[in-house]
Amino acid sequence: MSVEPENKKDKKDKKANTANDGKDENGEFRFRPYDHPAAxxxxxxxxxxxxxxxxxxxxxxxxxxxxxxxxxxxxxxxxxxxxxxxxxxxxxxxxxxxxxxxxMTRKPVGRDFFAAHTVGELSGWSDAALEDQGRLTEPMRYDPVTDRYVPISWADAFELAGRALRELDDPNQAAFYTSGRLGNEATFLYQLLARELGTNNLPDCSNMCHEASGRALQASLGTGKGTVDLKDWEVADALFIMGVNAASNAPRMLTSLVEAYKRGAQIVHINPLIEAAARRAIIPHEFVAMATFRATPTGTLNLQPRIGGDMALLRGMAKAVLDEARTDPKALDDEFIKRHTSGFAEYRAVCEATHWEEIEHQSGVTRTDIRKAARVYCDADRSIFSWCLGVTQHDHGVDTVREIVNLLLLRGNLGREGAGPSPVRGHSNVQGNRTCGIDHRPTEEFLGRLAEVCEIDAPLAHGLDTVGTIEAMHRGDVTIFVGMGGNFALAAPDTPYTFDALQKCRLTVQVSTKLNRSHLVHGREALILPCLGRTEKDHQRSGLQSTSVEDSMSMVHLSVGMKRPASPHLLSEPAIVAGIARAALPGSATPWDAYVEDYDRIRDTMSHVLDGFEDFNRRVRLPLGFRLRQPARELVFGTPSGCAEFSSAPLPDVVPAQGTLILGTMRSHDQWNTTIYSDSDRYRGVEHLRTLIFMNADDMRERGVGDFDRVDITSIARDGSRRSVHGYTAIPYDIPRGSAAGYMPELNVLCAIGDYSTQSDQPLMKNVTVTVHPAT
Incomplete structure (x- = not known):
């Protein structure tokens, strides 16, 4: 497989010079290392x-x-x-x-736009150009005769989708995908539709992002979520930030980091790249700092493990803590370990049996630096560990998150203020999606309550996740794909394979706000169903509606749009789900119409089905909403032992073989998931280029690659298959030897569909084995 970079101009024939700023001969691309405050x-x-x-x-x-x-x-x-x-x-x-x-753009994408452009033509446009056309304004159906999308009424669109679902031989031939933008009420209706139909095929973006976090925390603590909140961040003595590009992906975290530094907390950043958020920042709402250009440091120690080396680094910190405990009785919280944990003796033995030489080799960090981090940890009374996809998108992601928990348990950093695990969820309501039922592996307890309250026969067999859905579509076992938000075609791994899988479907349905690649990579029949955005007013029969969301720290609160909808033909997400459900389930006793008339009715039903949502309608209207109970924060553990469980997994071998590198895909700063605002990445010093690879300068020289030379990148999958991109620009960067980085979705093509974690089933987006050679 060979893929050329997608650019407005053909850049294959351009040869970058080696000037310090990386500017090419046409003045388009420029690289200047960023040395300014974040924000x-x-x-x-x-x-x-x-x-x-x-x-x-x-x-x-x-x-x-x-x-x-x-x-x-x-x-x-x-x-x-x-x-x-x-x-x-x-x-x-x-x-x-x-x-x-x-x-909120006022540019419309309706029947006139689609009449002027075939799908074939649009397929040649860049992804940024597609989304930049504006808001989708009316439902559209693909016409294979003209290769165009044509208008369709909402009633006919629902009937088309409903008929296809009714005619399935097996409900498991359908899959219902969810992105993190879906509100809780629509989420609950969406999973109810799937389960009343008879399937648990509910893949979602968590399958590609934080599945490892949920499974690890569930195994260790009996909960799939972190236990801390913002108040804990405000009083923690030490913050350990792992695999997070906060300035771009969770920018409001900068406020917490600045405030932590000002009160004297230690802030340790652990990441192969030293990102802008790890240096210093100026918070825009701090007017004095803005007026005086006064930046505040946002870190006190930076450690750069090789890609995948986090677990070894954590094991080294734990080993150092246990060594400290030989002479300092306060290094371990013995009382906490005895009363609230299980498996400590086995874990201590594993740490003692792991030699420092192996820890240094696998982590890529010296013993001295690891001990510095351990010293910070031992000196802090209250510590928080926070992490994102740099930790999870690996084969051993579950073991690594469990190792974070191990370290927290050693010093009793759980169940008290200012301490605990704090995963950074990437999309606004992705945690709420899982809480409200988007789970391809639901518990029997949840299904039992859902069946009883909603009077349906809920299926018990586990469904398909993201990778499983793509493979099933490719085999022909899944023939209908419904995407509720997002841009599945570009977010998923192994891009050509995913495209082929979607195109084998009988029907693809995309519920969206803007035009994207997933509308152009479609089944034999295809629908685009445009929905209201979160910024827009949602009027239903009972009046203006609100929807709820859950943030990454389990706070549930209401969201109310403030803007007139972009088109009078848009429907809300609950209304679209209900419309499909009425057509697909003509004998349903579920009050779909009543739910859409008044979202309070959805919340009333949710309060009887979901743990923690009792008295939902009243509590969600409280100032700031309400926080879902976290039993592990109260030292109540839903594990088989009833205790917090230490994990004793062996260290994985993450050192790349001779001649190869480990590539991690990531977002640029001017990007949100698959939405690309520009081709620049300010915090990494890149202007006007996305087809690039960041490499260690010694790795470049070893391969005969000069600064800003064009290179070919080839991935080597577990099954031996290879995938390549050509003509990418090599940029020397401060990254450990053996590691490299580049942007998604451009480099998703290199991640084979079969290369997913055996622990979490996540695609290995941060752990792709590649070779890099000068471009031919």
Whole structure:
């Protein structure tokens, strides 16, 4: 397989020179290492330029005053970082403003647009150009005769989808995908539709991101979520931030990091790349700092493990803590370990049997530096470990997250203020999706309550996750794919394989706000069903509706749109789910119409089905909403032993074979998931280029690659198959030897469909074995 870089111009024939700034001969691409604070004036300038480009100088700023704001505001459709607990009026970030303005664009994409462009033509457009056309305004059906999307009424669209679902030989021939933008009420109706139909095929974006976190925390603590909240972040003595590019992917975390540094907390960043958030920042709502250009450090120690080396580094920290305990009785919390944990003796033995030489070799970090981190940990009374996809998207991701828990348990950093595990969920309601039933492996307890309350026969057999769904579509076992938000075609691994799988379907249905690649990679029949955005008012028969979301720290709160819908033909997500359900399940006793008329009725039903949602309608209207109970925070563990479980997994071998590198895919700064706002990455110093690979300078020289030379990148899958991209630009970067990095979705093509974790079933997006050679 061979893939050329997708650019507006053919860049294969350009030869980059080796000037220090990396500027090519046509003045297009430029690389200048970033050495400025995160956020601050750089973010303000970027937002201003973006609003000017989008023509949203009025609506954009107006929306920021309602975003993440208590009392009638709407939740940012970007990241899942919690809202400020003190009612901050400017609880916003650069990417949040861009995301909202991108959604609020006044440019329409309706029947006139589709009449002017065939799918074949649109397939040749860049992904940024597709989304930049504007908002989808009416339901559309693919016409194979003209190769165009044509208008269809909502009633006919629902009947087309419903008929296809009714005619299935087996309900498991359908799959219902969810992205993290879906609100809780629509989520609950969506999973109810699937299960009333008779399937648990509910793949979601968690299958590609934090599945490892959920499984690890469930095994260790009996809960699939972190236990801390923002109040804990405000009093922690030490923060360990692992595999997170916070300045781009959870920018509001910068406020917590700045405040932590000011109060004297230690902040240890563990990441192969030293990102902007690990250096210093200026918080935009701190007006004095903005006026005086006064930046605050956001870290006190940076450790750069090789890609995949986090677990070895953590094992080294644990080994150092256990060594300290030989002479310092306070190094371990013996009372906590005895009363609340199981498996400590086995874990101690594993740590003692793991030699420092192996820890250094696998982590890529020296014993001295690992001991520095352990010293910070031992000196802190209260510690939080926070992590993102840099930890989870590996074969051993579950073991690594369990190793984080091991380290927390050694010093009793659980069940008390300022301490515990804190995964950083990437998308605004991805945690709420799982809480409200999007789970291809549901518990029998949940299915039993759902069946009883909703009076359905819920299927008990586990369904398909993301990888399983793609493989099943490719085999022809799944013939109908429904995507509720997101851009599945580009988010998934092994891009050509995923494209082929979608094109083998009888029907693909995409519920979306903007045009994207998933509309062009479709089944024999295809529907585009445009929905309201979170910024828009949702009027139903009983009046203006609100939806709820759950952030990454288990706070559930309401979101109310503030803008007139982009088109009078848009429907809300609950209304679209209900419309499909009525057509697919004509004999259903579920009150679909009543649910859509008043979302309070959905919440009333949810309160009887979901743990922690009792008295839902009242509690969600409290100031700031309510926090779901976390039993592990109360030292109540739903594990077989009733205790927090130590894990004693062996260290994986993550050192690349001779001549190969381990590639991790990631987002650029000016990007949100598969949405690309520009081809620049300010915090990494890149302008006007996405087809690139960041490499260690010694690795480049070893391969005869000069600074900014063009290279061919080939991945080597477990089954021996190879996939290549050509003409990418090699950029020397501060990254450990043997490691490399580049952008998704461009490099998703290199991750084979069969290369997924045996522990979490996640695609190995951060652990792709590659070779790199000068371009031919």
């Amino acid at each position: 601050g004036w750089g973010a303000a300038t970027s937002v201003t330029r973006f609003l000017a480009r989008e023509g949203e100088f009025f609506n954009g700023p107006r929306a920021t005053m309602r975003m993440n704001h208590e009392g009638g505001g709407f939740d940012c459709p970007g990241c899942a970082w919690p809202d400020d607990l003190k009612g901050l009026h400017l609880d916003i970030c650069e990417n949040g403003i861009k995301h909202v303005s991108w959604e």
